[in-house]
Amino acid sequence: MSQSVTPRVETTAFQREVRLRVTGLEVRMGRSGPDVVRDVSFAVPAGEVLGLVGESGSGKTTVALALLGHTRRGLRIAAGQVLLDGIDLLALGQRDLRAARGARVSYVAQDPSSALNPTLRVGTQIREVLRAHAGVVDDAGRAGDRVAEVMREAYLDPTPEMLRRYPHQLSGGQQQRIALAMAFACRPSLIVLDEPTTGLDVSTQRRVLDTVRSLCDSYGVAAVYVSHDLAVVSGLVSGVAVMYAGRIVEIGSTARLFGEPVHPYTRGLIGAVPSPDRAEVLTSIDGQQPRPGRRGAGCSFAARCSYAIGDCTTKAPEPVTVAGRSVRCLRAYDIQVLQPKPLPVAPGPPAVGSTSTLSARGVVARYGSTPVLSGIDLEVPPRACVAVVGESGSGKTTLARCVAGLHSNWTGEISFQGAPLARGARQRDKDVLRRVQYIFQNPYTSLNPRKTVGQIIEEQLKQVTGLSRRERSAQVGAVLEDVSLGPDLLYNYPDQLSGGERQRVAIARALVVQPDLLICDEVTSSLDVSVQAVIVELLRRIQRERHLAMIFITHNLALVRSIAQSAVVLRQGAVAESGPVEQILEHPADPYTQRLMEDMPKLEQSQNNAPPSPRPA
Amino acid sequence: MAVSTPAGPAAQPGQTQPRQVQQIRRHQWGSVLWSAARTPRGAIGLGLASFVVLVAVIGPFVAPDSPNALVTLAFGKPSGQFLLGGDEYGRDVLSRVLNGGWVLLIMAVGATALGIAGGAAAGVSAAYLRGVSDGIIMRTVDVILSFPQLVFALLLLSLLGPKLWLITITVGVSHAPQVARVLRSATLDVSERDFVKAAELQGMRPAKVMWKEILPNLISPLMVEAGLRLTYSIVIMAGLAFLGFGQPPPAASWGTMINENREGLSLNPWAVVVPALLIALLTIGTNTFTDAFARVAIGVDRRPEEAALIDDLGQESA
Numbered sequence: 001m002s003q004s005v006t007p008r009v010e011t012t013a014f015q016r017e018v019r020l021r022v023t024g025l026e027v028r029m030g031r032s033g034p035d036v037v038r039d040v041s042f043a044v045p046a047g048e049v050l051g052l053v054g055e056s057g058s059g060k061t062t063v064a065l066a067l068l069g070h071t072r073r074g075l076r077i078a079a080g081q082v083l084l085d086g087i088d089l090l091a092l093g094q095r096d097l098r099a100a101r102g103a104r105v106s107y108v109a110q111d112p113s114s115a116l117n118p119t120l121r122v123g124t125q126i127r128e129v130l131r132a133h134a135g136v137v138d139d140a141g142r143a144g145d146r147v148a149e150v151m152r153e154a155y156l157d158p159t160p161e162m163l164r165r166y167p168h169q170l171s172g173g174q175q176q177r178i179a180l181a182m183a184f185a186c187r188p189s190l191i192v193l194d195e196p197t198t199g200l201d202v203s204t205q206r207r208v209l210d211t212v213r214s215l216c217d218s219y220g221v222a223a224v225y226v227s228h229d230l231a232v233v234s235g236l237v238s239g240v241a242v243m244y245a246g247r248i249v250e251i252g253s254t255a256r257l258f259g260e261p262v263h264p265y266t267r268g269l270i271g272a273v274p275s276p277d278r279a280e281v282l283t284s285i286d287g288q289q290p291r292p293g294r295r296g297a298g299c300s301f302a303a304r305c306s307y308a309i310g311d312c313t314t315k316a317p318e319p320v321t322v323a324g325r326s327v328r329c330l331r332a333y334d335i336q337v338l339q340p341k342p343l344p345v346a347p348g349p350p351a352v353g354s355t356s357t358l359s360a361r362g363v364v365a366r367y368g369s370t371p372v373l374s375g376i377d378l379e380v381p382p383r384a385c386v387a388v389v390g391e392s393g394s395g396k397t398t399l400a401r402c403v404a405g406l407h408s409n410w411t412g413e414i415s416f417q418g419a420p421l422a423r424g425a426r427q428r429d430k431d432v433l434r435r436v437q438y439i440f441q442n443p444y445t446s447l448n449p450r451k452t453v454g455q456i457i458e459e460q461l462k463q464v465t466g467l468s469r470r471e472r473s474a475q476v477g478a479v480l481e482d483v484s485l486g487p488d489l490l491y492n493y494p495d496q497l498s499g500g501e502r503q504r505v506a507i508a509r510a511l512v513v514q515p516d517l518l519i520c521d522e523v524t525s526s527l528d529v530s531v532q533a534v535i536v537e538l539l540r541r542i543q544r545e546r547h548l549a550m551i552f553i554t555h556n557l558a559l560v561r562s563i564a565q566s567a568v569v570l571r572q573g574a575v576a577e578s579g580p581v582e583q584i585l586e587h588p589a590d591p592y593t594q595r596l597m598e599d600m601p602k603l604e605q606s607q608n609n610a611p612p613s614p615r616p617a
Numbered sequence: 618m619a620v621s622t623p624a625g626p627a628a629q630p631g632q633t634q635p636r637q638v639q640q641i642r643r644h645q646w647g648s649v650l651w652s653a654a655r656t657p658r659g660a661i662g663l664g665l666a667s668f669v670v671l672v673a674v675i676g677p678f679v680a681p682d683s684p685n686a687l688v689t690l691a692f693g694k695p696s697g698q699f700l701l702g703g704d705e706y707g708r709d710v711l712s713r714v715l716n717g718g719w720v721l722l723i724m725a726v727g728a729t730a731l732g733i734a735g736g737a738a739a740g741v742s743a744a745y746l747r748g749v750s751d752g753i754i755m756r757t758v759d760v761i762l763s764f765p766q767l768v769f770a771l772l773l774l775s776l777l778g779p780k781l782w783l784i785t786i787t788v789g790v791s792h793a794p795q796v797a798r799v800l801r802s803a804t805l806d807v808s809e810r811d812f813v814k815a816a817e818l819q820g821m822r823p824a825k826v827m828w829k830e831i832l833p834n835l836i837s838p839l840m841v842e843a844g845l846r847l848t849y850s851i852v853i854m855a856g857l858a859f860l861g862f863g864q865p866p867p868a869a870s871w872g873t874m875i876n877e878n879r880e881g882l883s884l885n886p887w888a889v890v891v892p893a894l895l896i897a898l899l900t901i902g903t904n905t906f907t908d909a910f911a912r913v914a915i916g917v918d919r920r921p922e923e924a925a926l927i928d929d930l931g932q933e934s935a
Contacts, residue, residue: 406814425818433820446811450833458828463819509815 017428019222020044020067020190025080027062027071034293036075037062037246044163044190046238049213051233051254053226053269054243055528056499057289063243064192064226066090068105069097075305085189103133106183110195112175116167122178123147123163129185146185153218154181155211173204177211184215191216194226201391201555206599228528230273231558231601234258237413242266245289252325258603262327262336264305272533273603274558281428282533282562301332330337347510355418357382357517358403363412365398365573366444372398373410373573378551380517385543385550387581390570391596396553397441399570400521403551404438434464437510441522443502447494453480454490457509459483464513479512483538500531504538511542518543518550536563557600561585569593589613649837652658652913665902669895673718680712682870692881692888702885704878710888717869717892721858721934724785725850731789732846737839741827743797744804750874755801760793766791767853771862779862792846803838807831829918837914844907849898855896 003253012037025040038388044050051377054060069089082089084105088147092100101107109115117125126147154177156162165484167175175393176196183191196530197205216223227233233240234254241251242263250263261267271283276346292298302312311330317484322332329335358380365373373395380386390396401407401412408424415421416436422428440446447456461472477487483504505522510518520539524532540563543550552564560567561581569590577590588594653659682688689696692705701710720759743754761769772789808812808831816830838914857863858872866873878888 055751404818406818425820428820430820433818438815438818440811440815442811446815448812448816448830450836459816459821460819463816463821 003012017046018043019046019085019220020224021081021083022063022067023081023083025063025066025082026078027059027066027075028078029075029292031076034295035078035246036292037066040080040243040248042248044222046189046222046385047217049216049223049225049237051225051227051237051240052243053228053230053233053240055228055269055530056290057245057291059105059245059246060226060228060243061194062246064107064194064224067190067192067224068101068107070101099133102129102188103186104188104190105190106186106188107206108176108179108183108191108196110198111171112196113167115179116175117165121164121166122170126150126178126182126185129182133186143366144559148179150185151178153160153184153261154178154369155207156181156308160282171204172174173208176200176204176208180208180211180215184219184221188221190228191221191223192333193223195228195233196225198227198229202389202557202596202599202601205232205601212236226426229601230258230269230529231603234603235601242269246292247328248319248326249301249328250325253516256324260323260336262322262325262332263301263329264307264335265301268304269530270603272530274350274452274533274536274556274562275603276558276561276597276600277602284533284537285530288500299328301473307331307338328412355382356380357384358414358416358551360399360403360414361408361412363399363402363414364408365395365402365407367398367409371573373402375412376570376573376575380549380551381550382516383547384566385540385564387552387554387564387567388570389554389560389567389596391555393572394570395573396555396570397521398573400438400551400553404436404519405433406438430464433514435516436519437513437515437517438519438525439503439506439510439521442526443494443499443506446506447502447617449494452491452493453485453497456505457512460512475512479508482511483508498531499527500513500534503527503531503535507535507538507542511546514546516549518548519553520550521553524559532559538561539563543595555583557596558602569596577606649913650840650910653906653910656913658907659906662902662905662907662909665898666906667902669718669720669899669902672895673722674717676715676718680715682709682712684708684713684716685867686712690885692878694885695887701887701891702717704874704885704888705881710874710878710885710891712890713869713874714871714895717871717874718895720781720868721851721854721871723888724781724788724854725847727785728788728792728849728850728854729843731786732792732850733796733839733843734761734933735789736793736836736842737800739793739833740800741804741831741835744801745808745827745831746823749897754797761791761794762798764791766849767856770857771860774857774862779865781864784854784857784862786817786889788857789851791853792849796842796846799838799842800835803835804831807834837911841907841911841914844910848904848907851896851900851903 021043023041025037026035027037028035040063042050052060052063062071062075065071066080067082067089069077069082069092071077077090080090084100089097089100089105118123120128130146131599141251147163151162156174165180170178175325179196196207196212200208202522210224211225213219225233225237237254239252240254240257240309241248242257242265243249244265250257250261250266257266258270261270265285268283268285272285285304290300290303296302296313298311298313298315299308299317302308305312309543311332315330317328317330319326319328321327322336338495339399356379358378360376360378363373363376363378364371376395376399377398378386378388388396388399397510398407402410403421405422405425405428410423413420421432421436425433451459454473457479458472459478461467461475467475476490480487480489485501485504485508489497489501489505494505497505506523518539523539524535527535536559538551539550542548552560554560564581566579567581569576569584569592571592576592577584577588584593585597629772654663688709689699689703689707691703691705691707693699693707695702699709699711701714704710704713739754741760743751764772769791770784770787773790774784777783813826813830816826821830854863855872855875858870859876861876863873864870874892875889878885882889
């Protein structure tokens with residue numbers, strides 16, 4: 001107990017002091033290559049967390065690694081300073097830098113299961129950090145005590161059994177807290193967290209976030225939290241920097257930035273975040289982020305910006321201070337006045353027929369002899385979208401795979417349009433295979449990399465319909481248009497497409513055969529938030545236009561409201577609760593659902609008691 | 618400002634950009650071959666192998682004498698007329714070297730093709746079909762593998778007699794198990810990917826799934842295996858020829874020449890050294906090029922900027 005009181009006293013002294021100041025950071029590719037990250041400047045006071053948000057390719061991880069004086073292979077820090085307590089980390093020699101890493105600045109990686117050494121006991125791994133930096137912590141002589149202490153700080157029980165465990169014997173959340181304990185072991189001044197909760201369940205995520213917040217707070221540690229998830233960031237950090245195409249486009253306090261975003265990109269991002277409280281049409285940002293070397297002379301966002309004027313494509317915007325935050329936009333003053341319109345409410349559910357498209361009774365599924373689902377009932381009315389929600393391990397994907405015919409080790413009854421479904425896809429006839437379509441979670445593996453988009457979609461028609469070649473190519477063209485992809489994509493290979501485009505190709509492959517039931521298995525979980533909005537909107541439009549029945553599998557409760565009319569909450573292979581979406585989200589009856597709703601990170605747009613903001617440097 | 622392209626890409630909307638950026642076209646194995654040939658390692662390998670192939674292919678047309686004519690002294694020293702001297706019966710070594718390669722090459726390529734085709738068929742179907750088929754195929758493979766390759770070939774040849782087509786088949790069959798092993802593990806990885814599941818959901822027949830969906834994704838391991846097996850084929854066939862299982866006596870063959878002329882090693886070493894050197898250069902060449910190809914295929918020799926670009930865009934990680 002006494003340990004945690006002492007630093008608290010120190011903290012108050014440091015309260016306003018800037019711990020980390022980054023100025024003009026620039027990272028380039030190779031010797032003469034284009035810049036990946038440029039003009040990045042910010043400051044973080046002691047005890048505060050700065051959120052570095054952006055979509056993949058924005059350069060946020062590159063900045064995070066540069067804070068430790070590190071770059072990935074092929075990249076080079078070309079300019080700038082990373083001042084930590086007044087000392088420039090980038091000016092240190094290799095030996096000093098190595099001494100600083102882990103001791104004065106530490107890093108928590110995205111995936112704890114690969115960041116921890118699988119062959120070492122967790123106690124040993126934490127002790128190693130202290131041994132590598134002997135003398136950094138005053139009581140390093142008593143390393144054993146310090147190990148127990150940091151574990152307690154990370155809300156882990158430092159029992160001998162716990163210390164003797166190997167990483168694989170811990171849950172994902174525990175693993176990440178071990179990584180946090182290692183990062184905080186030497187009481188660093190700065191801690192860099194790179195999406196540390198991606199891949200964790202909401203409840204675990206919340207506990208890890210609480211740990212981060214209390215550790216930073218009690219030791220006066222400055223933290224930089226890299227994330228693509230705006231909702232997670234909004235609840236944790238005091239200041240936010242939004243990155244786009246290698247630059248910070250807007251930086252300011254969390255409350256200001258999320259409450260009244262100014263930069264058009266920030267506005268787009270926030271509009272794309274689904275909310276569990278309202279059924280909204282998610283706004284999406286058309287187009288894609290330009291890659292390094294193709295960012296042009298003007299504003300990198302100009303091509304996608306609805307506020308863009310002629311100057312935007314020729315003049316690079318310098319940061320200006322508007323409404324208490326720094327914005328990199330030529331029209332910041334004009335735009336600030338034009339507050340975004342309130343988001344339109346999504347159209348209500350369509351008419352629902354009487355007999356179910358899909359009806360499952362007492363489905364029990366096993367992997368080998370391990371039961372995964374125990375007695376699931378599911379009703380999907382025609383033209384309706386049913387969301388199946390649950391954490392990892394709840395069996396939601398297994399349920400989808402049973403319906404699709406990918407998993408055949410199940411008992412019970414699933415009937416489709418009144419007729420019972422055979423167990424596996426091999427036993428189903430072509431017509432059933434055509435009517436029930438499945439969209440995979442990860443568009444990076446669901447498309448054959450050796451086939452063109454045209455071949456991928458046409459193969460589906462070849463297999464389940466008897467159309468002639470001419471009819472097939474007409475249908476492929478039509479369906480591409482329907483998912484808003486141009487015909488020029490026909491001859492492209494999947495690795496030439498972005499994640500969003502790939503997922504649209506996967507959707508096109510399902511739609512081209514006019515299915516009656518569409519099963520979407522976590523179709524947006526591997527995509528960026530603005531792309532997620534595009535895909536959800538596309539699915540919703542298509543579901544209404546084509547009167548499809550749909551099963552939408554997701555772990556993200558917030559998405560449910562935007563797309564589904566009813567929801568089924570799964571917990572450990574059983575139905576915890578089911579009913580209309582409004583009822584489940586607003587008045588959850590089951591304690592499990594209530595906890596899920598409570599732990600779910602929400603985009604807090606009106607924080608009144610927000611911590612002070614980091615000052616833009 | 619750092620961007621050197623002033624007009625084009627900057628003005629265009631985001632939609633068309635990723636396709637312009639595309640620098641590594643992993644779906645075209647031809648371009649992987651080409652970029653392997655451009656690495657120093659690949660260029661050396663290709664150069665060595667091409668040199669030997671050239672000697673073997675155009676050799677018969679430029680040979681100064683008939684390979685079987687007795688034109689000089691037995692183990693005669695090299696002279697202006699007979700650049701590499703004479704062999705055990707006084708035949709021109711240069712002419713025999715120039716004539717003695719092409720049969721070996723054809724047989725090696727044939728055996729390799731056979732081994733790759735048979736091994737790939739066995740390995741891919743074992744991995745994809747699983748269950749009983751996997752068990753039967755892989756246990757057969759284990760049985761063949763339990764014989765050393767050369768012993769296996771000798772066993773079959775001594776039972777069935779040394780015929781050229783039989784040597785080719787025998788060497789091919791002895792390659793198949795190793796190829797099957799490698800491709801089975803590569804297939805296990807590919808067949809777990811979602812696009813294979815998607816094909817199954819379309820009701821595609823297993824044979825078609827293997828041929829159309831899986832095999833095109835195995836081009837890299839297939840190419841690497843082909844290079845490796847070609848090297849081994851040459852070595853084994855030269856070895857068999859040395860042991861007397863090759864083209865029957867009067868015919869010139871590099872492997873046979875080493876055996877025939879080893880007694881005169883001190884009198885005219887060239888009659889042994891030159892064929893041995895050609896075989897060595899060929900195997901080193903094919904092996905080095907295969908190595909370069911494998912490195913390019915897995916991205917080791919990829920330019921670091923490109924690798925970093927791909928990482929940064931999160932394309933590979935997802």
